[in-house]
Amino acid sequence: MKYNLAQILDMQKVEELLKSYTKATGLVSALVDSKGIILSKSGWQQICTEFHRVHPQSAKNCKLSDTTLANRLNAGNKFNVYKCLNGLIDIAVPIIVDNQHLGNLFTGxxxxxEPDFLFFKKQAKKFGYNESEYLKSLSKVPILSESDIKNKLDFFS
Structure with a gap:
């Protein structure tokens, strides 16, 4: 039997769960199906919602990064860490039902x-972002230790 993630989950409960995760950890979250469609999201960073996922080319980078991250997950892996093409760290946890990889829970x-400010200044110029506003949104992106992230991923896993 072939499953569709959006059809087998109670999406209202997923929304509540992701909001709780964001509130408890301060991290963003998303549920993305195997086709790269965002089914639910919570707490996304301004740099992503107002810049990266808005401009056509940087949005393409987002989708490619999401897909690459998802494709690196194999059955049995608890999670995968990936630096997206727009420069931020993302993590995916696979959702597997009856040995079918139906989608992923993302956080990141x-x-x-510390971010490479020169990289982000170049991004602002490349995509025509307002540099001041872009760098201001960059300053809101948290810096976390790998051990802290691994502890938080126990919840997702």
Whole structure:
């Protein structure tokens, strides 16, 4: 039997769960099906909602990054960490039902270390972002330790 993630989950409960995760951890979250369609999201960073996922080319980078991250997950892996093409860290946890990889829970939009401001200034110029506003949104992206993230991923896993 072939499953569709949106049809087998109670999406209202998923919304509540993702909001609770964001509230408890301060991290963003999303449920994305195997086709890359965002079914639910919570707490996304301004840099993503107002810049990266709005401009056609950087949005294409987002979708490619989401797909690459999802494709790196194999059955049995608890999660995968990936630096997206727009420069932030994302993590995916596979959702597997009857050995079918139906989608992923994503968290991320943070850094493990101080961001490379030169990279982001170049991004602002490349995509025509207002540099001041873009860098202001960059300053809101959290910097977290890898051990802290691994502890939070126990919830997702």
């Amino acid at each position: 939009q943070f850094f493990f270390e």
